[in-house]
Amino acid sequence: GGFGAVYKAWDNTLNRPCAVKESFEQDSVAGRQFLREAQILANLSHPNLPRVTDYFAVPGAGQYLVMDFVEGQDLEQLLAQAGGRLPEAQALPWISQVCDALSYLHRQTPAVIHRDIKPANIKITPPDQDYPHGRAMLVDFGVAKVFDPALRTTLGARAVTPGYSPIEQYGQGTTDSRSDIYALGATVYSLLTGEIPPEAPARAVQDCLIPPSQAAPALSPALESALLQALQMNPAARFPDAAGFKVA
DSSP: OOSEEEEEEEETTTTEEEEEEEEOOOSHHHHHHHHHHHHHHHTOOOTTSOOEEEEEEETTTEEEEEEEOOOSEEHHHHHHHTTSOOOHHHHHHHHHHHHHHHHHHHTSSSEEEOOOOSGGGEEEOOOOSSOTTOOEEEOOOTTOEEEETTTTEEESOOOOOTTTSOGGGGTSSOOOHHHHHHHHHHHHHHHHHSOOOOOHHHHHHSOOOOOHHHHOTTSOHHHHHHHHHHTOSSGGGSOSSHHHHHHO
């Protein structure tokens, strides 16, 4: 990407593969954000999140995170291979795992808000005995924020992904855990319908979101209802947490 790269590398000390994320950004603000990403991830431990094992900087070159190497393909790649749409029975178990990861992130003190959930940031590992259909891994915390409910403020970079980012990430309010619910709802919508939802500012002017069942008639009414609630423009109308979304 334009801001950095991720390499598959080899850890000579531990004798295993790893991932090394390099930041191209040299200014102090970007540097602090990259260090914040390292600090956020280094203190997390969940089966559906990668671990950060080291951080270092090379003067005049860049900053680097050393992470678990996650084998597999992301959902954007799997979506393309499937012809633009995934079966409900295949996608929903992976999304349930992402809900578990979000529940874990959001109950941290302070809460960690991912802020960039989309198919390209969910990797599916090869099947094994514990995960016969592959394990979903939520990756890329480059624009994650730490939420302070007392101050109603967040720390971190500002970024949006058209179609997946809620209206509050465009500066129309404060991002919190419900912002991740919107992005995950948009991800499920695109996986099952083959269509990316309209960008949030356009929906704010005239909501042109196509009902999921119109794009994918086989979807159950309960699933359509859950998606529409997750994709509400008003954060208060969405699911209050990822556990509720998972149940629905």
